Amino acid sequence: MFQDSTSFWCFALSGLLFAIGAIGTITRRNVIVIFMCIELMLNAVNLVFISAGSALSSMDGSIFVFFIMTVAAVEAAVGLAIFVMVFRLRETVNADEVNLLKG
Amino acid sequence: MDITSFRGIIFAAAALIAVLASLLMVTRKDPIHSALWMIVTFFAMAVIYLLLNAQFIAVAQVMVYAGAIMMLIIFVIMLVRMEKGEEEGSEKPRVSKTKVAGAILAVLLFLEVLFGALFYQTTGRLGEYPAGFVNDVGQVRTVGSLLYGRYLFPFEIASLLLLVGIVGAVVIVKRK
């Protein structure tokens, strides 16, 4: 069935963390908490890569995670910068109240 | 992995801590509390990486995620809090239907992944870096040789990306 029980548990854990992160993203109203949940989802994906790399004796997983982390860092910086600007304009940290794009 | 071996226990504990910490993070009202629980989650994940022979990644996780990114987030929370005080007090208890549907979908997504993981064999080609070899050489050295070897181009692009990000962040926030 499955090659290695470790991979299965790692995948299951990763899926769980991803789901938790997803539910957090759509449920919380504070923008920063939403951001943290997104980071959690990214971490879940990192775990998948590492575990798959370990199961297949390949370094590609680690390399990919390296790049994901890089991008996550950049995204954090830029995203928080944007958040600060929005906060300056709107005086709110509620995701609901930033809905200028409402059609 | 045998659940009763040393590695198995460590893995189970770390996984449990990760899940609980993430649940707590998602449900806390105070963002500072959420941030702190996030850091706990990151540590737990680093432990799991170690167990999977990814030492370099584990350290990078602690350094980058728990160290840099979470510091950034906490600073921003404190920045925002100074002016507003308790924001989440006036939260409406009800969530819209779409969000409930989304939550259910996320659960279903998890079940799908579980299902896939159960019945899906990892059928990739076996790579050239078995765990023993990597441990002998040292993972840092391996990763380094790959980054400056095969994956040089993405590496350079990533550094460019970082540069753009730094400049961009500064530009966005600059006051006229």
Next chain:
Amino acid sequence: MADYIWLIPLFPALGFIINSAFSHRASKTFVAWVACLAIFFSFLTAVAIFCQFLELPAAARIFERDIYTWINSGELRVPIGFRIDALSIIMCLVVTGVGFLIHVYSVGYMHDDPGFKRFFIYLNLFVFMMLLLVTGNNLLLMFVGWEGVGLCSYLLIGFWYEKDSAANAGKKAFIVNRVGDFGFLLGVFLLFVTLGSQGIWTLKFTEIESHAHLINGAAVTVITLLLFVGAMGKSAQIPLYVWLPDAMEGPTPVSSLIHAATMVTAGVYMIARLNYLFSMAPDTMFVIALVGVLTAFFAASIGFAQYDIKKILAYSTISQLGFMFLAVGVGAYGAGIFHLMTHAFFKGLLFLGAGSVMHAMSGELDIRKMGGLRKKTPVTYWTFFIACLAIAGIPGFSGFFSKDEILWQAFNSGHGHTLLWLLAAVTAGMTAFYMFRLFFGIFHGECRADEEVKHHIHESPKVMTIPLSILAFLSLVGGYVGIPHLLGGGNHIERFLAPLFGPVTQHAAAGGFSIVSQAWAAAEAGATESSLEPFLMLLSVVIALVGITIAYILYLQKPELPRRFAARFSRLYHVVHNKYFVDEFYNFLFVRGILRIGAFLLRVVDIGLIEGLVNGTAAVIQRMGAKLRRLETGDVQQYAVGIIAGAFIVVGFIVGYFIAMMYMMA
């Protein structure tokens, strides 16, 4: 002189152009002179050509000349060309001669009318179109004239356009005419195509005549029937006669010229012109004769219970036109044209006389309010009397010879039938009766007018009475060109027209439908006995005299008799007096029918279907847009839900697909 035949239609055209160009600046006198002179010159040209004709042998009496090539398309060549032969020269003489007299009369009649100049412009245009009709050498040019006279009729009937009834009458005339023209055009098209299928692409009369034998029996019957539909409309036969009584809304000279002497005879002319086609279709001839005699009888019966002078004369015109169609329907084309000519004289005179009476009675039209005009308007009285004697068919007057010729041919010719003769003879008696009812009512007895009107009764000026006198003279002697052999005359007119028409009895019972062949069988049995002719002639005279006597008794000696008669047969009287409610029937069937169809189409097709389609498309798109707009809430978290949903689907796909692959391979 043959080179100048195009002058005949040219003069009235010039008159029209000059008058319409200068009408604003010119005086009334100028306009009147130009118009009358134009017709007069046309008349002189026609007379000159006629004199030339008399010097030529009978076979050479055809002048044809093409002025211009109008249509040159493939093998079809339609010229603007004119043809003067015996038939068209008679028509030209009648149109220009009687037309000239009526122009002169109108100078006096329309003197006080503010539309004086417009009247003469339209009159000249009309004469031009009519001449185009009778001198055109191809069907297309004739149709141009045909439509042109219809247009002028509309313009002149609705001359006093501020009156609703006049405008409506003009519209009615044009529309009913159009129905006939539709049939006419179909006939022309069918003829064109039928000849074309044999390789002859032409519309010229000479070429149609020479190739007429190529058309088979069924086709020629359909063609001639369709052409007759056109004649029904233009010449007011059943069922398309309803416009003519309404056309009396126009000025009286218009009624005289257009609706008595010239335009309404266009149908008869057309059939005479294409006689070779009609002679090939005995079934159509039967239909024509039948329609003609029924119309004659029907219209005469309506004349019994009308009180408006012009309406009585209008129904009389319809009736006499029926006689002309009876004539051509039995193959007696010459007799038909002869009656056309004499009818132009006496009916034209009757209308002008009516105008004179109206002039004297300050515009009164109702004969119940007239009477005793005999002493006060002598010229009008005597000319009217002569005209009435002519139309009644009293020997010595023109109408006798022409009408008698028709009755004889109806009885005798191969296409004729005793029943046709009988009905026609009865109608002749009815004609005498109601004409003299009219005559006695206007001129004899006591004057029943108001005091105010009585004071103003006076004879018309010379410019009106001289044309009356000339026409009266023609009504008297005009018939002498057609004195039949029986009475010692040479029947000049029929001999003049003979090269065009050939012998009267032709193609009897050749082909056709079985229904009519029985009629032929009956006709064949009791025909061609020339010894009956004097007997029939005497009979028609007796019938006419009986009619006059009855009118005399009923309207002069015992005036209370008609009233008692009407009271006793009040329902019959009511129906006849209301013209058998034909107009009301047409209105119910056609007018309201079309209005209802229009309303239905408006509701269902235009608003429902087309607007619904257009508006519906817009509405659908709008609603779709409104629904789609709700996706864009501006709430980022809901967008995230969308992403998760997408991920769910994709992962589901992959997991499912690969699991399936695995199980299949296992």
